[in-house]
Amino acid sequence: MRVIISGGGTGGHIYPAVTIAKEIVKMTGSCQVLFIGTKGGLEADIIPKEGFSFQTIEVRGLERRLSFRNVQTIIKTVSSLWQSLAIIRSFRPSVVVGTGGYVCGPVLLAASILKIPTVIQEQNVIPGITNRILARFVDRIAVGYQEAAIHFKYAQRKVVFTGNPIRPEVMSATRSEGQAVFGLDPDKLTLLVVGGSQGARSINTAMLQVHKHFANNPHVQILHVTGQNEYNNIVNSIEQAGIDLSSTGNIIIKPYIYNMPQALAAADLAVFRAGAVGLAEITARGIPAILIPYPYASENHQEYNARVLEKQGAAITINDSELDGSKLLGAIENLLNVREKLDRMGVNSKKLGRSQAAQAIARLVLSLATYNRQ
Structure with missing residues (x-):
């Protein structure tokens, strides 16, 4: 069987695509998967490293205003449709899957024109x-949130x-494994703070007051991932505040971590942005969260994601425009000091988690591919 998957631009579109692809290969035992993306997107670097075949088309997204560049984009999109048709005719897939990003447009549209079953996954x-x-145009829409259906x-x-x-x-990472990887004390509550791969200045800045408050605390430890761009500034600011990171024993600052599953396994409370992939992971693990949605996300989708968790009692949301050290510290203390509330949020988070989502999507994809062969 052959499957084409398209998704790109951000990790939030690419990593779900990789996860789905691996699950399809696992379920079928032998399946050829071809990814279609763009030369300039992150997918051009990530997908080949994951061991999957990769081809590109020339396409770009529309600006949210009238412009000459949009006219050029429309012309380029027509060209990318022909490119997609050629790739699909040559590869002859049983089904085509899109996980988001403008690159999916011509690929899924071409598959629809050729009467090949199609699935999009909306995070x-x-x-x-x-x-x-x-x-x-597509045959099925797999949604990450029930609220997306409307x-x-x-x-x-x-x-x-x-x-x-x-x-x-x-899901396979264990708490003890995570503690060992990061040198965490198993007798302390662990606060995991992540602002994204590039870091989030507003979160990092607000964390200075949190670090001052919890430095040398015998009951709480902090694993703070600043992002590569922010790391030196934050470490310098912490040291200027009189905190000796080498002697506190409970504050760990990292620019980036490649073993996020282990960090999640060790976390008792998370401070996160509200990207769909991150939220899927923390709810699968049942981690209570303080969410600070990225304010410039398209359609303000991160705040809508965060509000779903908040409504279900799994998270607290603080808008980026309202964030400061005092507000963040107050939210953290309120949860860490009332263990019953923290535990209740964890249970609610776990209820929202869908640890078998990749399998469900893979089965959906394969059901359409099977139908196509009959």
């Missing part, structure tokens, strides 16, 4: 513009709630 509560357009007004019958796919390592 966020508020669907992106590409997926909203594609909803009219935004596919003319395609309700196609929507299947699956949850968002997570890496299997997220």
